[in-house]
Amino acid sequence: MWVRLLAMTALFSMALAPFAFAQDSALVATSASEGEALQEALRQRAIARRRAEQFQTQAEEAESEAERAAAAQAAAAAEVQAAEADLSAAQSRIRLIEELRREQRARLAERQGAIIGFTAALQTMARRPPGLALVQPGSIRDIVHVRSLFATTLPVVRERTQGLRAEVARGANLRLQADRAVAVLEQRQGDLEGRRTRLAALERTSRQQAERLAGAAMMETDRVLALGEDAHDIRQLMSELDRQAEIRDDLIDLPGPRLRPRQPGEANAPRQQASRPRARQRPPYRLPVMGEVVEGLGEISDAGVRSRGLTIATQPGAQVIAPTAGRVSYAGDFRGYGRIVIIDHSGGWTTLITDLATISVRVGDVVRQGAPIGRAGDDRPTVSVELRRDGRPVDISSLVSRG
Numbered sequence: 245m246w247v248r249l250l251a252m253t254a255l256f257s258m259a260l261a262p263f264a265f266a267q268d269s270a271l272v273a274t275s276a277s278e279g280e281a282l283q284e285a286l287r288q289r290a291i292a293r294r295r296a297e298q299f300q301t302q303a304e305e306a307e308s309e310a311e312r313a314a315a316a317q318a319a320a321a322a323e324v325q326a327a328e329a330d331l332s333a334a335q336s337r338i339r340l341i342e343e344l345r346r347e348q349r350a351r352l353a354e355r356q357g358a359i360i361g362f363t364a365a366l367q368t369m370a371r372r373p374p375g376l377a378l379v380q381p382g383s384i385r386d387i388v389h390v391r392s393l394f395a396t397t398l399p400v401v402r403e404r405t406q407g408l409r410a411e412v413a414r415g416a417n418l419r420l421q422a423d424r425a426v427a428v429l430e431q432r433q434g435d436l437e438g439r440r441t442r443l444a445a446l447e448r449t450s451r452q453q454a455e456r457l458a459g460a461a462m463m464e465t466d467r468v469l470a471l472g473e474d475a476h477d478i479r480q481l482m483s484e485l486d487r488q489a490e491i492r493d494d495l496i497d498l499p500g501p502r503l504r505p506r507q508p509g510e511a512n513a514p515r516q517q518a519s520r521p522r523a524r525q526r527p528p529y530r531l532p533v534m535g536e537v538v539e540g541l542g543e544i545s546d547a548g549v550r551s552r553g554l555t556i557a558t559q560p561g562a563q564v565i566a567p568t569a570g571r572v573s574y575a576g577d578f579r580g581y582g583r584i585v586i587i588d589h590s591g592g593w594t595t596l597i598t599d600l601a602t603i604s605v606r607v608g609d610v611v612r613q614g615a616p617i618g619r620a621g622d623d624r625p626t627v628s629v630e631l632r633r634d635g636r637p638v639d640i641s642s643l644v645s646r647g
Contacts, residue, residue: 278340281536285333288534292326295614313450314612320443321616324563325534327436331559332534334429341422348415443563443616447604481574482586486594486635527568527589529643530613532597533558533620533627541639552637553596553630562620564627566611567595575603575617585617592634599627 299319306312531537535558543551566587573594574586581598585605588594601621605611620627631638 278336278343282333282336282340284536285329285336289326289329289333292322292329292534296320296322296326299614313446314615317443317446317450317616318565318612318614320439320446321563321565322614324436324439324443324616325565327432327439328534328559328562331429331432331436334425334432338422338425338429341418341425345415345418345422348418352412352415440561440563447616451604481578482594482596482632483635486588486592486632526643527593528613529631529640530565530567531556531640531644532564532567532617532629533562535559535562535627538626539628540641541637551628553628554640555626555628557624557626558620560620560622560625561601562625562627563616564597564600564618564620566613566615566617567597567629567631568613570595570611572605572607572609572611572617575605575607575609582621583618587611587617594632596630596632597627598630599625601625 296319299315299322303312303315303319306315531554533556535556537554538557539551539555541551541553564585568587568589570587570589570593572585573588574584576583578584578598583600583603584596584598585600585603586594586596597617599621600618603618605615605617611617629640631640631643
């Protein structure tokens with residue numbers, strides 16, 4: 245028995261030896277993916293907040309009521325996206341803390357065997373009657389050896405179990421951090437709902453004003469929706485819309501009517517028509533929704549379809565914005581793609597956004613960059629965006645503004 249106790253004491257001391265040095269590095273070594281997700285969410289939040297401030301400044305400096313309303317809506321949409329990024333950061337922080345706690349529990353369990361064995365040996369010695377040492381050969385000699393070992397080992401044990409006690413204290417601190425992170429998450433959810441409510445009120449006011457001028461817009465909407473029903477697939481629909489946009493641009497570029505001469509026989513100089521710049525250069529571009537890009541241009545999906553744009557996993561009900569300024573050429577359902585929005589940026593540039601749950605724009609609406617155009621779904625939503633130039637897909641990643 246004494247030999248077993250001596251062995252357990254030595255093993256326990258050896259088991260704790262690396263513990264004091266490994267604990268801090270293990271706590272710091274967290275999931276790289278979760279850490280990157282947290283940093284990306286914080287980056288997106290900072291970007292959205294800067295955009296909200298810029299739009300708010302534009303709203304305050306706007307000269308017309310229409311410009312002021314459009315800038316205010318864009319500012320509100322940016323505030324919603326900032327709140328969504330804040331919510332994503334809170335969720336990543338919770339997952340990060342939970343992973344730290346799992347790692348800590350695994351480390352403690354790894355050393356539990358040595359602690360249990362050492363404690364059991366001490367309990368056995370404590371239950372051993374002192375008189376028994378007088379009748380067993382070698383018992384007194386073993387007691388002397390054990391006490392001598394304890395005298396030299398216990399200080400080492402105390403020193404090395406200090407790290408163990410600190411680890412337990414850190415576990416309690418992680419639990420406290422987890423509780424606080426959950427409280428922050430609930431607060432962020434409340435902030436997000438409040439900002440969505442404010443944006444919805446602005447959109448409702450804008451719709452009411454637009455409905456008073458909706459006669460021609462309704463006719464164009466009906467025509468475009470009929471075009472969507474006739475199209476065999478979304479590529480045919482976009483090709484037809486591109487063709488119509490090109491015709492519209494050409495008509496706009498035509499010179500205006502010549503004025504009648506003031507005197508018979510007098511010829512007026514040809515009227516100079518300022519040529520309208522065509523947006524052949526790359527437009528400033530932003531992703532329409534906050535989240536993680538889960539599929540890139542050219543990647544093959546599970547269904548064997550090659551992607552023509554980006555697919556972004558986002559928050560339930562996430563705000564979707566116009567990636568850059570343009571005119572809405574299609575807004576409605578399209579088979580296999582949910583609700584979609586197509587925006588013509590002129591000069592051959594077109595954006596297709598699919599898989600929306602709700603749409604807040606109509607055909608013919610002229611939208612600025614950052615204007616709210618709809619919302620994502622509620623069940624693990626993804627939103628896809630495709631940018632085309634002259635009918636060909638363009639790599640969005642090279643155009644997206646990082647700030």
